[in-house]
Amino acid sequence: MSTSIQRGIAAFKQQIDTPIASFFNSCVHCGMCAGACLFYETTQDPKYTPINKLEPMRRVWKQEYTFWGRLAKTLGISKPITDADLDEWQELLYDSCTLCGRCSLVCPVGIDLVYMIRKSREGMVASGHAPEGLKQATSRAMTIGSPMGVTISTFKKQVQHAEDECGIKMPFDKQGADYLLLMSSAEIMEFSEFIGAMAKIFKQADVSWTFSSEAFEATNSGIQIGSSDLAAELVQRVVDAAEKLQVKTVISPECGHAYTAIRWDGPNLIGRAYKFDVIHILELLDQLRQEGKIKLEGLDKEKITFHDPCQIVRRGGITQEPRDLINSVSSNFVEMPCSGKWNWCCGGGGGVSANPDADELRLKSFAIKKQQLDSAGAKKLVTSCSNCRNMLEDGIEEYEMDIEVIGLTELIADHLKE
Amino acid sequence: MTTMELLTWVRGPGMTIAIILMLFGVAVRLLEMLLLGRKKDLSVARVPSTAKYGWRTVLTRSLPSMACLKAIPVTFITGYIFHVGLLIIVVFYVPHILFIRDLTGLEWSGLPFWLIDGVTLLTMLAMLVTLWYRVWDKVRRYISRFSDYFVWTITFLPVLTGYLLYHRQFLPYNEMMIVHIVSIQLLLISMPMTKLMHTFTFVFSRWYSGEAAGRKGVKV
Numbered sequence A: 001m002s003t004s005i006q007r008g009i010a011a012f013k014q015q016i017d018t019p020i021a022s023f024f025n026s027c028v029h030c031g032m033c034a035g036a037c038l039f040y041e042t043t044q045d046p047k048y049t050p051i052n053k054l055e056p057m058r059r060v061w062k063q064e065y066t067f068w069g070r071l072a073k074t075l076g077i078s079k080p081i082t083d084a085d086l087d088e089w090q091e092l093l094y095d096s097c098t099l100c101g102r103c104s105l106v107c108p109v110g111i112d113l114v115y116m117i118r119k120s121r122e123g124m125v126a127s128g129h130a131p132e133g134l135k136q137a138t139s140r141a142m143t144i145g146s147p148m149g150v151t152i153s154t155f156k157k158q159v160q161h162a163e164d165e166c167g168i169k170m171p172f173d174k175q176g177a178d179y180l181l182l183m184s185s186a187e188i189m190e191f192s193e194f195i196g197a198m199a200k201i202f203k204q205a206d207v208s209w210t211f212s213s214e215a216f217e218a219t220n221s222g223i224q225i226g227s228s229d230l231a232a233e234l235v236q237r238v239v240d241a242a243e244k245l246q247v248k249t250v251i252s253p254e255c256g257h258a259y260t261a262i263r264w265d266g267p268n269l270i271g272r273a274y275k276f277d278v279i280h281i282l283e284l285l286d287q288l289r290q291e292g293k294i295k296l297e298g299l300d301k302e303k304i305t306f307h308d309p310c311q312i313v314r315r316g317g318i319t320q321e322p323r324d325l326i327n328s329v330s331s332n333f334v335e336m337p338c339s340g341k342w343n344w345c346c347g348g349g350g351g352v353s354a355n356p357d358a359d360e361l362r363l364k365s366f367a368i369k370k371q372q373l374d375s376a377g378a379k380k381l382v383t384s385c386s387n388c389r390n391m392l393e394d395g396i397e398e399y400e401m402d403i404e405v406i407g408l409t410e411l412i413a414d415h416l417k418e
Numbered sequence B: 001m002t003t004m005e006l007l008t009w010v011r012g013p014g015m016t017i018a019i020i021l022m023l024f025g026v027a028v029r030l031l032e033m034l035l036l037g038r039k040k041d042l043s044v045a046r047v048p049s050t051a052k053y054g055w056r057t058v059l060t061r062s063l064p065s066m067a068c069l070k071a072i073p074v075t076f077i078t079g080y081i082f083h084v085g086l087l088i089i090v091v092f093y094v095p096h097i098l099f100i101r102d103l104t105g106l107e108w109s110g111l112p113f114w115l116i117d118g119v120t121l122l123t124m125l126a127m128l129v130t131l132w133y134r135v136w137d138k139v140r141r142y143i144s145r146f147s148d149y150f151v152w153t154i155t156f157l158p159v160l161t162g163y164l165l166y167h168r169q170f171l172p173y174n175e176m177m178i179v180h181i182v183s184i185q186l187l188l189i190s191m192p193m194t195k196l197m198h199t200f201t202f203v204f205s206r207w208y209s210g211e212a213a214g215r216k217g218v219k220v
């Protein structure tokens, strides 16, 4: 039987590849990454410097994969990594990292810090150092099918409500539909207007689509906690459902981490390419708009600004689409400072929102978002991620600001020409 | 051994040994890095050539960035000055060019002495500020280890001794020349053992980051 620390180190080792070795070899300890991280910026505590979050992984790399490190280990002069070290780093690798990837933009030698933080979490899970909240969310995702514990019958009930409200019947398990629409639990439970909005848009655009009663959840707690096995199983459920229904394309819902999971990480997790395409809902909406399949009317005059979800813009490459969509329904769209790929995170990505240990720090880090919002001076804030939306509302309440948060898809649906 | 004999030895066989040790060490370190391998990414890229984005980042991370300048002026400005300064001193100081010519047969024209002199002073100044900032600023201090100060010292010494040598200060010419050359050799040999490896690996790290982001259509 190996001890938990041995399992942890083995998992760290397994994650280390040529890019990671090149990153550690290149780091010059300039500390520039600190200024890019919302947690350092809002606390000024140097322990939140992104490269410091990677100390356990760096030590494993050094001791296991470098000549000098191995020599030192053989001679018994290097300090072994202990459970206590990993315990201390739990806060740094989970509570104070939203996997937002902003640090990876500034490093002068091009170190992709967030790539390594995501991978470090594998070692943390293997050694038993993941936060309780995330463990529970992951276990709900595995057993119930949703990190928030939304069952298929609850989902169907929510869809039924939405059908009653908008008067449009929504298809389940329609064989051979063009699109399979996935959801995030937050959209189902907290922002269920999204369901009706989608149905209205698809009806007008005459899109052939369906839900699946075997896989509706797009978010992936396995990725956030750092367990590739579980993450792969969650992706596989979607892949099986999509391939069974023989859909051409799977639509990722607004949720940014869901998009990363299904669009970029998914094929690597299950070890093969999909037999279908994946498109983000914003890409699809913009495409439908450009093709003239959805007709919009009315321009809002009230000042409106947009929060770019990290996984959609910086880690997802969808920057222009939301802007074009907003500009087609608003005549007064203003950017926040540092928008687009430089946007500051809402504070709750990467599993932070499912981790109550992080609540206090998360709200503190919202100060940077507040600054951005204050400079934009808009009373309406659009975003395109249910998790961001939750976090933004939370922060706005905490800081007693007067700003309304709206989802982009609903905004578009509200402007559909009847 | 007389001073002259010692000088001849450090310039000749001594230098050869140092260069061989450096090259061998760097080769080993690069090999141990490359042998780890990188899994093929199975997701469908947004762009036809992700490699192009890798090369793009290799170049663009050397360009001045307003975002970084504003966020962290001291590290940014001094870092820029001493890297460019070191490059100019090594590549465009006439005695260095002659030394490289003897070694490789390659030759190019150098810059006037007064200019190199100014660049050297500026480089040393920038490096001193970097050191001060490493000790004074809490982030830099927090993430610094012994090796950071060691690397600073062995990078500073060749510049300092070269400056003293040119101005005939501190030690007689030949003695100072020996000290200067040995300090360079120390720097060379330390390359594969320290963060000076970034001289070789920065191309890889930038490329991997740029390539991965390029897959998603993001220019980083």
Ligand code: SF4
Binding pocket: A026, A027, A028, A029, A030, A031, A032, A033, A034, A051, A106, A107, A108, A109, A110, A111, A113
């Ligand atoms: S910015 Fe890059 S090189 Fe500088 S300390 Fe951070 S990771 Fe290391």
Ligand code: SF4
Binding pocket: A036, A037, A038, A039, A049, A050, A053, A096, A097, A098, A099, A100, A101, A102, A103, A104, A113, A114, A117
């Ligand atoms: S990914 Fe974002 S939150 Fe995490 S260390 Fe980097 S900048 Fe900070």
